[in-house]
Amino acid sequence: MGIVSSLGIGVAENLDRLRNCKTGISPITFLPTTHKNEFVAGELKLPTSELEALCGKPGLNRTVLLSILAAREALKQAGTSAGARTGLISSTTVGGMTNSEMHYKAFMEGKKYPDFIEEHFSGKGTDHLADDLQISDFVTTLSTACSSAANAVMLGARLIKNGTLDRCVVGGSDALSVFTFNGFNTLMILDNAWCRPFDATRKGLNLGEGAAYLVLESEALHKKNGNRSLATLAGYSNANDAFHQTASSAEGMGAQLAMRKALQVAGLQTTQIDYINAHGTGTPNNDSSEAMAMQGVFGADVPLFSSTKAYTGHTLAAAASIEAVFSILSLNYDLMFPSLNHSSPMEDVVIKPVTTLTEKKLTHVMSNSFGFGGNFSSLIFSRN
Amino acid sequence: MEAYITASACISHYPTADENYFFEDAGRSLPSRFLSVTPADYKKYIPANALRRTSAILKMGISAGLMALERAGVKVPDAIVTGTAMGCFEDTDKFLRNIIEQEEKMLNPTPFIQSTHNTVAGQLALLTGCKGYNFTYVHQNLSFETALLDALTLLEENEATQVLVGAADELNPSLESLFDHAGHVRESMKAGKPVWEGDRGYVMGQGALGFLVSKKQTAESQIKVKAIKLVQKIEAGSEIQKMMDEFLTENQLSLNEIDVIVAGNSGDEKYDLRLNKFLNECRQPIAYFKNLCGEFFTAGGFGFWLGSEILRRQTIPTAAQKETTGRLTARNCIVINHYQDQHYSFILMSSD
Numbered sequence: 001m002g003i004v005s006s007l008g009i010g011v012a013e014n015l016d017r018l019r020n021c022k023t024g025i026s027p028i029t030f031l032p033t034t035h036k037n038e039f040v041a042g043e044l045k046l047p048t049s050e051l052e053a054l055c056g057k058p059g060l061n062r063t064v065l066l067s068i069l070a071a072r073e074a075l076k077q078a079g080t081s082a083g084a085r086t087g088l089i090s091s092t093t094v095g096g097m098t099n100s101e102m103h104y105k106a107f108m109e110g111k112k113y114p115d116f117i118e119e120h121f122s123g124k125g126t127d128h129l130a131d132d133l134q135i136s137d138f139v140t141t142l143s144t145a146c147s148s149a150a151n152a153v154m155l156g157a158r159l160i161k162n163g164t165l166d167r168c169v170v171g172g173s174d175a176l177s178v179f180t181f182n183g184f185n186t187l188m189i190l191d192n193a194w195c196r197p198f199d200a201t202r203k204g205l206n207l208g209e210g211a212a213y214l215v216l217e218s219e220a221l222h223k224k225n226g227n228r229s230l231a232t233l234a235g236y237s238n239a240n241d242a243f244h245q246t247a248s249s250a251e252g253m254g255a256q257l258a259m260r261k262a263l264q265v266a267g268l269q270t271t272q273i274d275y276i277n278a279h280g281t282g283t284p285n286n287d288s289s290e291a292m293a294m295q296g297v298f299g300a301d302v303p304l305f306s307s308t309k310a311y312t313g314h315t316l317a318a319a320a321s322i323e324a325v326f327s328i329l330s331l332n333y334d335l336m337f338p339s340l341n342h343s344s345p346m347e348d349v350v351i352k353p354v355t356t357l358t359e360k361k362l363t364h365v366m367s368n369s370f371g372f373g374g375n376f377s378s379l380i381f382s383r384n
Numbered sequence: 385m386e387a388y389i390t391a392s393a394c395i396s397h398y399p400t401a402d403e404n405y406f407f408e409d410a411g412r413s414l415p416s417r418f419l420s421v422t423p424a425d426y427k428k429y430i431p432a433n434a435l436r437r438t439s440a441i442l443k444m445g446i447s448a449g450l451m452a453l454e455r456a457g458v459k460v461p462d463a464i465v466t467g468t469a470m471g472c473f474e475d476t477d478k479f480l481r482n483i484i485e486q487e488e489k490m491l492n493p494t495p496f497i498q499s500t501h502n503t504v505a506g507q508l509a510l511l512t513g514c515k516g517y518n519f520t521y522v523h524q525n526l527s528f529e530t531a532l533l534d535a536l537t538l539l540e541e542n543e544a545t546q547v548l549v550g551a552a553d554e555l556n557p558s559l560e561s562l563f564d565h566a567g568h569v570r571e572s573m574k575a576g577k578p579v580w581e582g583d584r585g586y587v588m589g590q591g592a593l594g595f596l597v598s599k600k601q602t603a604e605s606q607i608k609v610k611a612i613k614l615v616q617k618i619e620a621g622s623e624i625q626k627m628m629d630e631f632l633t634e635n636q637l638s639l640n641e642i643d644v645i646v647a648g649n650s651g652d653e654k655y656d657l658r659l660n661k662f663l664n665e666c667r668q669p670i671a672y673f674k675n676l677c678g679e680f681f682t683a684g685g686f687g688f689w690l691g692s693e694i695l696r697r698q699t700i701p702t703a704a705q706k707e708t709t710g711r712l713t714a715r716n717c718i719v720i721n722h723y724q725d726q727h728y729s730f731i732l733m734s735s736d
Binding site (some may be wrong): 033093100101104107113116117123127131138139140142146158162179182183185238239241243244245254257318352372373374 | 519540
């Protein structure tokens with residue numbers, strides 16, 4: 001697996017910050033918004049030019065560069081597997097927006113501008129990534145808002161299960177953009193201060209950026225190539241709330257459906273889930289609906305849970321793969337990473353998140369991701 | 385993996401939303417550099433109070449999806465899978481302009497909310513009450529084809545018995561100037577030339593498609609999707625003939641058993657070379673679908689729809705042909721698509 005987030009570049013840097021309970025959310029340095037001084041964000045403190053140099057790929061947009069760094073790390077760790085039918089399933093919500101928005105003013109005013117339209121489209125970024133990784137057997141791009149990368153993981157698993165592929169690189173990438181920043185700000189779901197998932201005083205989310213990819217392999221290929229395995233993807237599911245374009249229903253029907261189905265796919269009972277890496281954005285609507293949904297599925301025995309978005313901010317399309325990496329780290333190190341900045345429990349529900357770094361033997365970890373368009377996804381990772 | 389097309393709906397330049405229409409009045413000349421859409425009866429599908437705020441892609445995409453369901457007599461599908469390469473660009477453009485003009489102040493959130501790529505799929509879920517699987521593919525000109533492949537996979541997994549597959553891409557003044565500026569669009573003087581008469585650039589189109597696919601055959605569903613092949617990367621020297629042979633062999637067919645070819649030439653001669661080399665050797669009737677719908681990233685959905693209609697009606701629209709063929713006795717059809725000689729797709733369908 002590979003990851004880039006505001007916690008750092010690479011799994012090791014991310015794990016170190018997670019263990020030391022050090023958030024990656026900070027005042028904005030690079031995002032060129034006029035609201036720069038009013039908000040904090042999970043921003044990777046490297047300018048795009050340095051990312052270009054790190055990748056050795058000048059001219060690519062920030063979202064693609066983040067994806068290249070993360071996916072290269074994942075493939076390097078996974079090792080080679082000659083002859084395996086290999087796929088790439090990536091996801092993004094902003095695509096080339098960071099680049100397009102730089103030139104849009106000139107375009108609007110009829111001034112000279114460099115062509116940006118082709119690089120704007122989400123699939124183009126995946127083409128660049130596929131070329132970099134030299135993957136061509138199956139390549140696609142998903143965009144289902146903030147559940148995108150979970151759906152990429154799910155699709156990869158299905159294509160391996162039905163024999164289309166032996167191996168698949170899956171995940172997502174999103175850079176911070178002025179476009180999405182203003183979108184969330186206009187929806188009035190951004191907190192000016194550090195976000196507080198599942199806290200009674202929560203006011204909204206902090207945006208973040210990053211990318212993360214996993215390399216999934218079939219059992220047969222895994223036995224053949226003898227590569228080390230980090231975890232098993234035991235369950236996955238996607239469902240729709242069919243309630244509202246941007247908000248979740250009070251009882252989180254879509255989330256409940258997704259969690260139940262993922263458990264069914266994994267063949268697990270609710271009591272077997274040891275820990276949930278929740279979506280937990282820190283908005284009043286999401287956290288309350290998600291807590292209700294967890295209570296709906298798990299009843300009086302909701303597993304220990306937390307949201308790592310207080311570390312990374314909400315990284316949109318990348319969130320689910322970033323949290324998949326964190327869930328696997330939880331399994332590998334028997335650690336639950338806390339919901340930072342938590343001070344007072346929510347009033348409308350009985351459950352509380354994990355608020356300090358906690359060690360516990362973990363066998364099955366669930367990771368949830370929800371998005372606009374009522375899109376809900378749930379993944380379950382298990383110890384080998 | 386195969387499935388029946390239980391019902392379909394097409395909104396495009398010509399009045400294809402009308403089930404009785406089949407290009408009777410269409411000429412071989414393309415009418416302009418950018419093709420408009422003949423609107424369907426949108427108010428039938430989109431609540432009147434929302435219609436005014438609804439962008440072109442949402443109007444078309446939602447209506448095509450709901451129309452396909454209506455024709456199939458299905459209220460709630462088990463899953464919804466859509467494809468769009470450019471997403472909701474009208475709303476993206478609107479929100480970007482607001483950000484710039486209003487210096488990031490006092491913005492209206494509606495265009496942002498509706499700019500998300502999965503808005504069509506999300507709205508279809510909301511309007512039908514479908515709580516099932518809901519995916520949106522945004523992979524260039526393979527967006528529709530991958531959505532269709534996913535739908536067939538869901539049916540094969542027994543995760544669904546009927547899946548709504550949608551595709552939509554819109555045109556608007558900003559996109560038109562951006563594509564024009566990038567040098568992809570034909571000059572005005574050459575726009576009318578049919579796609580089989582190659583020139584520089586293509587005529588740009590738009591449209592929306594909806595299909596209900598199912599394992600179960602009904603009285604109305606005679607057309608079966610049999611196989612899909614997606615090609616991400618074209619290497620120097622790759623031949624369509626070779627890709628086609630592989631595809632046909634996988635499906636136990638030979639080229640002479642294919643009765644019709646629905647070809648995705650855009651008319652941009654430099655990029656059509658590879659496909660033309662293959663088509664020139666073919667003896668089957670060829671339907672050039674982009675002569676009817678123009679070039680756009682989900683035009684493959686239109687090609688797929690046209691293929692199914694040709695099999696159903698046993699005739700090819702004159703406007704899609706170099707030379708008119710009469711009534712067909714066609715059973716097998718292959719749709720080949722590409723965008724600028726990249727990302728090829730092959731879809732095999734048959735009438736049972």
